[in-house]
Amino acid sequence: MKAIVQSGPESIDVVEQERPSIAADEVLIQVHSTGVCGSDAHAFHYEGGYEWVQLPRIMGHEYSGEIVEVGDDVDSLSLGDRVVEEPTQTCGTCFQCKSGQSNVCQNFSVKGMHRNGSYAEYTVGNPEKIHLVPDAVPLEHAAIAEPLSVAARTVLSQSNLKPGQTALVEGPGPIGTLVASIADSIGAKVLVSGLGQDEKYRLPLVEDLGIETVNLSESDLSEVTESFTDGIGFDVVFDSTGHRSGIELGVEQVRKGGEVIVVGLPGDASEIALSPVVRSEVSINTSYGSSWENFEQALNLLEEGVVDAEDIIDTSFEVTNPEEAFSAFFRSETSKPVFSFTELSDT
């Protein structure tokens, strides 16, 4: 089979490999479509806190596919099942796993980071982490189930956003766009903020989804907040910038008594003046990864057509030239590249 293997910083090759064999408690999945996550692009450069990823390894963790082999001990899945898989392997025995918080398992490992991933024609799946894709959802769209589950956790589990409330989403990357889509779908009044680099691709994509945007290199956010929220400030701010300035700005734009949900990894967040945050009783919460329930929510959102996967996924990149997708991602010239593995023939 063909696979995209990273062997060093900025060093990846499309290689021919043996098809993986499965254990009795595993399944083999023929990959249909597999998405590029911001974390894949960071891991490709091997910087920004991603220096721990395993080398060499097959990259990728966002994917959809079809089951082509079922281990002898697996009863829950069948040949031909259309599936997605949660990328995080959890231990099941730590305090968090036993308490229903397996997204913050103490002993987790991530597909395509700690171990071989989904940028391949075939991948080994763990039945306990596999979800069936509803018939109405094309596998190409199901490839975004994982980032959508992260966005579902952010909006539906970690925030208290309600219909009729106002929400600011900072950062129009893939997670920000999906967070905005879900917030919009529940009837909130949503504004997405971006920078100059986002004006070519990412902000127009959000506008195409029917969601308002503001370009911070042209407009003063405080003035926009004033008119968008009738001078009150946002009920909820979602920070998906992955930068500490997002939290600082979010705390300024949220209303007194509102909440800021941090979903990006802000790197070295230095001092945020906390006294005004306390005096305004602003809640700061975080969201990390997703749960089984969030994956099911994501698949339901796709099935109901609430999230416009067709518009959000970008299929213009070739699986044989993944570097192009990574560098376009860093230039903000795409949001969610999805590779198709169906056109590569097994040899």
Ligand SMILES: [Zn+2]
């Ligand atoms: Zn991802």
Ligand SMILES: [Zn+2]
């Ligand atoms: Zn655990």
